[in-house]
Amino acid sequence: MSEIRAILDSSILQGLGWGLATFGLNISLRIFRFPDLTVDGSFTLGAAVFSTLLVAGLNPAIALVISVFAGGVAGILTGFLNTVAKIGKLLSGILVMTALYSINFRILGNSPNQKILDLPTLISPIEKWDTVFSLPLIGVHIGLISFYTILWIIIAIFFSIVYKSELGLTFRYAGFDRHRADKMGFKSKYRIIIGIGVANAIVALSGIFIAQEIGFADINMGSGLIITALASLLIGEQVIKFLRKFRNIFLLSPISIILISIIGTFIYYLIIGVLLRLSAYNLIPLFNLQPTDLKLFSALIVIIVILLMSKRQIFMPREELL
Amino acid sequence: MIKHLFIKIELPFILLLSMFLLNLSSCKKGTEKKVGIMTFVSHEVLNSIEQGIIERLLELGYKKEQIVVYNANGEMDKVHAFVKEMVNANFDILIPITTPVSQAMVKVAGGKIPVVYSFVSDPTSLGVDLSSGKTPLNVTGISDIINYKENLKLIKRLFPNAKKVGMIYNASESQSLMGVEECRTLAPSIGLKLVETTVASTSEVLPAARLLVSKVDVFYVGGDNTVVSGITAIIKVARETKKPVFASDIGSVKQGAVAAISVNYKDFGRKTAEIVDQILKGKSPNDIPPQKYIGDYLVINSAALNFWGIKIDEETQKQVKETY
Numbered sequence: 185m186s187e188i189r190a191i192l193d194s195s196i197l198q199g200l201g202w203g204l205a206t207f208g209l210n211i212s213l214r215i216f217r218f219p220d221l222t223v224d225g226s227f228t229l230g231a232a233v234f235s236t237l238l239v240a241g242l243n244p245a246i247a248l249v250i251s252v253f254a255g256g257v258a259g260i261l262t263g264f265l266n267t268v269a270k271i272g273k274l275l276s277g278i279l280v281m282t283a284l285y286s287i288n289f290r291i292l293g294n295s296p297n298q299k300i301l302d303l304p305t306l307i308s309p310i311e312k313w314d315t316v317f318s319l320p321l322i323g324v325h326i327g328l329i330s331f332y333t334i335l336w337i338i339i340a341i342f343f344s345i346v347y348k349s350e351l352g353l354t355f356r357y358a359g360f361d362r363h364r365a366d367k368m369g370f371k372s373k374y375r376i377i378i379g380i381g382v383a384n385a386i387v388a389l390s391g392i393f394i395a396q397e398i399g400f401a402d403i404n405m406g407s408g409l410i411i412t413a414l415a416s417l418l419i420g421e422q423v424i425k426f427l428r429k430f431r432n433i434f435l436l437s438p439i440s441i442i443l444i445s446i447i448g449t450f451i452y453y454l455i456i457g458v459l460l461r462l463s464a465y466n467l468i469p470l471f472n473l474q475p476t477d478l479k480l481f482s483a484l485i486v487i488i489v490i491l492l493m494s495k496r497q498i499f500m501p502r503e504e505l506l
Numbered sequence: 507m508i509k510h511l512f513i514k515i516e517l518p519f520i521l522l523l524s525m526f527l528l529n530l531s532s533c534k535k536g537t538e539k540k541v542g543i544m545t546f547v548s549h550e551v552l553n554s555i556e557q558g559i560i561e562r563l564l565e566l567g568y569k570k571e572q573i574v575v576y577n578a579n580g581e582m583d584k585v586h587a588f589v590k591e592m593v594n595a596n597f598d599i600l601i602p603i604t605t606p607v608s609q610a611m612v613k614v615a616g617g618k619i620p621v622v623y624s625f626v627s628d629p630t631s632l633g634v635d636l637s638s639g640k641t642p643l644n645v646t647g648i649s650d651i652i653n654y655k656e657n658l659k660l661i662k663r664l665f666p667n668a669k670k671v672g673m674i675y676n677a678s679e680s681q682s683l684m685g686v687e688e689c690r691t692l693a694p695s696i697g698l699k700l701v702e703t704t705v706a707s708t709s710e711v712l713p714a715a716r717l718l719v720s721k722v723d724v725f726y727v728g729g730d731n732t733v734v735s736g737i738t739a740i741i742k743v744a745r746e747t748k749k750p751v752f753a754s755d756i757g758s759v760k761q762g763a764v765a766a767i768s769v770n771y772k773d774f775g776r777k778t779a780e781i782v783d784q785i786l787k788g789k790s791p792n793d794i795p796p797q798k799y800i801g802d803y804l805v806i807n808s809a810a811l812n813f814w815g816i817k818i819d820e821e822t823q824k825q826v827k828e829t830y
Contacts, residue, residue, distance in 0.1 A: 189594060190592075190595035191591060194587055194590040195587075198586070285706070289677065294677075296683075297609075297631060297680050301609070302633055394586060397586070397614075398585075398586055398609065398613055399610070399613030400609045402609075404678070405582045406582070407582070456584070457591055460591070475545075475548075475576060476548050478577070478579060
C-alpha cells in the first residue's frame, strides 16, 4: 500500500504548493486574458530573493513579504511593457522572463544555487513535528497539509472579497474588454498592470514555499513551470466542468478559480506519479517504457483526460484555446 | 448516455486499476532491500554513472528488481515531486545523482532514509562540512573532482606554444564556475593565461567560440554540461582556424577534442555502488566520510592529434588509458 500513499501524499502537497503557481497563471490567463510567460522568471525570483534575504539573516516573515513584492514588480513590468509600451502579450512576458534570468543570477550572489537547508524558515517549525498521519488507504503529512490549507483559506477569503467588490469588478471588466472598460471610464491600463503584478506575486509566493520545502533556490527552478501550470489549469477546468453535471457550479466564481488550481495541479501530479511508477517498474512490458518516455505519456494522458471529461465539446466555450 | 456512463465508471476505474497494479509489483518481498536511484536528466555522463551503479550492484549480488531508476527529465518541479514520492515509498536507500536532486533529497529525507549522493562537485551545498568530514544525519556520498591542474599541465606539455587558453562556460553551473575560478588561479603558475567567455545555452557555444578564437592559442573545455553538449561547435571553429581543443571528459575526446584527463564516470558510478553496498550491509552512513574521486583517466584522440600535428612524448604515452 505504500505506493498509493506515496503518490497521494506527494500529489496533495504538490497540488497545494505548486497549485499557487497555477492559481497565479489562472488569474492572468482567465481573468485578464493574458498568457503570461513571466511566471517562469517570477517563480525563481520569489525563491531567489527569499533565500538571499534569509541567508542575510532577515526574519523569514519579512523576507516573505519583500520577495512576494519582488514577484509583483516583475509582473507589473510585464503589464507595463504590454499596455504602455505596446509590446505584444507573449513577447513582453518573454522579455521580462529572459531579463529575470540574469537578475536572479545576481540576486543568488552570482551563483546558480543557494541553500537554506539549515536556516529557520516559515515551515521549519512545522516540519520538525510533522509526521505522516496514516489511514488505511492514505498517509499524509498532516502538518504541512494543514499549514497549506490555512494559507489557502486565507487566500480564498481575501480573493473572494476583492473579486466580488466593486473595485474587483472593474478589474475583471478591464481584463474582459479593455476598450469598453476605457470607454466606461475605468483606466484599464493600470488595472491590467496591477492585475498581472498580483498574479506574479502569487507565483512568487509559490516559489518561496517550494524553496523552503526543498531547502534551496536554484536558477533553473522555474524553467518549464508555464507548461506544468497550463496543463494543471486545463485539467482543473475540465474537472470542474465535469462536476457541473451534478451540481450547479459557476465556473468563474472565486472558489472555483481556486479549486481549479488546486485540483488541477493535484491530478496532474497524480497522473505523473502513476506514470512514473509504470515506467520505473516497467509494468507495461509491451512498450518497454523508459524513464525518459515519461514526457510523451504525460502529454498523452493530459489529452485523454481533457477529452474524456469534456462533455462532447472538445473546444472550449470561450474562444481562446490557451 | 453510454459515453456518460463510460466517463463516470471508466476513469476512476483506470486510475484504481493502475494503482492496484503498482502495489502488486512493488510489494516488498521478504527482506529484499530496495534501492532508489534518481537522476536529473539523460546525458552521457549521468547515464554512465547510472550504468556504473547498476552494474556494480548487480555484481555485488543485488537483483534487478530491487533497483528502481527515476528520471526528472530536467524539470525542477518533477525533481520535487519525485523526491517526495521516493522518500515515502519504502526505499531502503536513496541515490540522488547531481546537485539539485541531492539537495532536495537530503532535505526531504530529513535523516529518515540513508542517502548516498553522487556527482555533487560541491558537497557543502548539501550541508557537508568538508574540513571535519561531518555529514548531515544519514547522508554520505562521493564527489567527482576534475583535475584542472593536470589538465592545464597536459596542454602545456603537448602544445608548448600555448599561451592564451580560451574557456567557454555556463555561469549557471556552479561546478563549472568553481572550475574556471580554479583554472584562473592555476594558469599563471603553468605559464598560461585564461581568456573567458560565458554562454547560457548550447546554441550560444558556436558564436562564443567564433568570438573567442582570434584571442586564444588553444581552447579548453572544463566540466561544463552546457558547453560539453555543444563541444562540436568549438571543434568546428577550432578546425577552421587550426587551434586545438582540449577537454576534461571522455565524451568530448570521442567527439574530436585532442586529449583529456577525465573522471571515468562508469568507475565513479561503481564506487558509488560500493558505498551503497556498505550501508545496506549495516554500516551507518555517518561512519563513512564523504569521498572524493579525482580524475586520472587520460584519453586521447589520435585523429585529432594528427590533424593538429601534435606529438605525444613517451612519458605521456605511458599514461594513456584509452585512445579513440
